C-alpha cells in the first residue's frame with residue numbers, strides 16, 4: 213500500500229517535471245502559466261526576429277510583445293505560425309496578440325501588409341501606446357478574420373483609406389465574450405475627421421468605438437456601410453452635432469454612446485433624440501449642451517428647452533403651489549373666525565335670557581323685565 217502511494221507520488225512529480233521541461237520559450241520570452249492557457253511575454257529588446265513558432269511550447273495562444281521601440285517591418289516578424297491550427301485553440305480563451313510599445317520609444321512602429329503573415333489563428337489584436345508611422349492599405353489582411361481589433365494610446369501619423377480592407381472584423385462564434393469590436397481610443401489621429409471610406413469594408417463589425425481621438429465632426433457616410441453595427445461609441449471627442457441621416461443604413465443599431473460630448477443644442481441639432489426614441493435606439497451618455505453659451509440649453513427626454521425657460525417654469529410651479537397654500541390658509545382662518553363670532557352671539561343671548569328669567573321670578577320692586585326684543589347695550593359688559 214505504502215509502495216503504491218510512493219509510486220503515485222513519483223508519477224505525479226515526474227509529470228510536473230515533464231510539463232516544466234516541455235514548456236519552452238524563445239530567448240527574451242517568458243511564460244506565465246497561472247492560467248490553463250498561459251501568456252507568453254516577449255521583450256522586444258531581448259528577442260531575435262523573426263519569432264519562430266517552433267520555439268514555443270505549449271503553443272502561444274496568448275502572446276504579448278512588449279517594450280517595442282523599433283519596427284516590426286514586413287514579413288520578418290513571425291515565422292512558422294501557419295502550423296498553429298485554429299482547431300487546436302482552447303475555446304475558453306480568445307487567441308490574442310498584444311503589441312505594446314515602449315513609452316520612451318524613439319522609433320515609430322512600422323507595420324505593413326506582410327507583418328502578420330501566418331497569424332490567421334489570432335482572434336484579438338491589440339496595439340498599445342505605439343506611434344504608428346502609417347496604416348497602409350490591407351495592413352491587417354493576414355489575420356483574415358478578427359473578433360477584436362484595438363489600437364489604443366499613442367499616435368497614428370498616416371492612414372490609408374483601405375487600412376481596414378480585407379479584414380473581416382465581427383463576432384466570432386464559440387469564443388468567450390465575442391465582441392466584434394473595432395476600437396480606436398486615446399489616440400492622436402492624422403486628422404480631426406475620419407478618412408473617407410475608412411470603415412466601408414467592415415460590414416460585419418458589431419461595435420465601433422472611437423473614444424478620445426480628437427474628432428471634431430462625423431458625417432453620415434462614415435458608418436453607412438457598417439450594416440452589422442449594433443453599438444456605436446463616439447465618446448470624448450470634440451463633435452458638437454451629428455448630421456441628419458446619420459443612422460441611414462444602420463438597421464441593426466441598438467446602442468449609441470456619445471458620452472463626453474458637448475452638444476450644440478439648437479433644438480434642430482437634437483433631432484437624433486427623437487429619432488432614437490421612435491426607433492428604439494438606446495442613447496448612452498446623456499445630452500449635455502455646451503452651446504450656444506449665451507443661452508445654454510438642456511435636453512429633456514426628446515424635447516429641448518433653453519435653461520432660462522426651464523428655470524422660469526420651475527419658479528411658476530413654485531409660485532402656484534405657494535398661492536394654493538395661501539388660499540387654503542385664508543379660507544381656514546375665515547371659517548375659524550366665523551365660528552368664534554357665532555359662539556359669542558349664542559353666549560350673549562343665553563346671558564340675556566337668564567337676566568330676564570331672574571327678574572320675572574323675583575318680580576320685585578315694581579321693576580319689569582326688559583322686553584324680549586330689548587338687547588343689552590353694546591359695551592355694557594353683558595357677556
Ligand SMILES: *[C@@H]1O[C@H](CO)[C@@H](O)[C@H](O)[C@H]1NC(C)=O
Pocket residue numbers: 379380381382413415416
Ligand atoms: C461577413 O460575414 C459573413 C458571414 O460570416 C461572411 O460570409 C462574409 O464574408 C463577411 N463579409 C466580409 C466583408 O467580411
